[in-house]
Amino acid sequence: MTSLKTKHTLWTVTLLFAFLSQWHVHGQKTNKKPSLNGKNIVFVYGGWKGHKPAESVDVFLPKLEAEGANVKVFNSLDAYTDKELMDDADLIIQTWTMGNLSKEQLNGLRRAVLNGTGLAGWHGGLGDSFRNNIHYQFMVGGQFLSHPGGQTEHIVTITNKKDPITKGIKDFQLKTEQYYMLIDPNIQVLATTTFDRDSYKKKGKAGIENKITGSVIPVVWKKNYGKGRVFYSSIGHNMTDFNIPQVMKMQMRGLRWASEGKYLPAENTISPIYK
Numbered sequence: 001m002t003s004l005k006t007k008h009t010l011w012t013v014t015l016l017f018a019f020l021s022q023w024h025v026h027g028q029k030t031n032k033k034p035s036l037n038g039k040n041i042v043f044v045y046g047g048w049k050g051h052k053p054a055e056s057v058d059v060f061l062p063k064l065e066a067e068g069a070n071v072k073v074f075n076s077l078d079a080y081t082d083k084e085l086m087d088d089a090d091l092i093i094q095t096w097t098m099g100n101l102s103k104e105q106l107n108g109l110r111r112a113v114l115n116g117t118g119l120a121g122w123h124g125g126l127g128d129s130f131r132n133n134i135h136y137q138f139m140v141g142g143q144f145l146s147h148p149g150g151q152t153e154h155i156v157t158i159t160n161k162k163d164p165i166t167k168g169i170k171d172f173q174l175k176t177e178q179y180y181m182l183i184d185p186n187i188q189v190l191a192t193t194t195f196d197r198d199s200y201k202k203k204g205k206a207g208i209e210n211k212i213t214g215s216v217i218p219v220v221w222k223k224n225y226g227k228g229r230v231f232y233s234s235i236g237h238n239m240t241d242f243n244i245p246q247v248m249k250m251q252m253r254g255l256r257w258a259s260e261g262k263y264l265p266a267e268n269t270i271s272p273i274y275k
């Protein structure tokens, strides 16, 4: 009798434990907080070497893996033509400045993002990638034009203090390229920068950039493309820019957010500035 009772108690405890574990796992899966844990990431690097694409992998890969992401790294845009790889991807991180995207590569990338795979990156690796490809630029929501004055001291202003990507981050100053970009006016801007110098003379060149004093240009934004989430930050000419805690924090939060297109409810990111 005693033995049966003990067995019964043991079974009850086991079942209760199993139930609680399942609930716990379920709870994690439905947790609203974006996470890279268990996510499949395709990291594509290459293009213009001045932006140190290989070093960008060295900086970010350990951080992604430490958060539990399954990361596959490619040094070729042909990764976008691998349908199975793209179908399984939760997030594509691209650091590829300039270069060209073939029709097949573009179609593979677009199809994945339209179906919910996120696309994220920084600086020229996402925002100055394929200058002749308007379909790509439509997806990203902006295109680099110039960095007046080269690397300058400037301030990044957090304009959306409520969004989880920028929440708690204060305005900060840094010395790096200050990107002047063409922008889709419907993206959801989270941070901006103001061009506040009298002139932006380039070293060794006689001319002065077009008068831009007072111009405000987005630095960090998010948007949707189909079911996919797109996140961009224009900071990152030097990999040391990511040593600034605010820069790395926003970037990692943006990567997490972008990885959730297949799991969390869609957000309306359309924020028209002309109405």
Ligand SMILES: [Zn+2]
Pocket: 051, 123, 124, 177, 236, 237
């Ligand atoms: Zn640069």
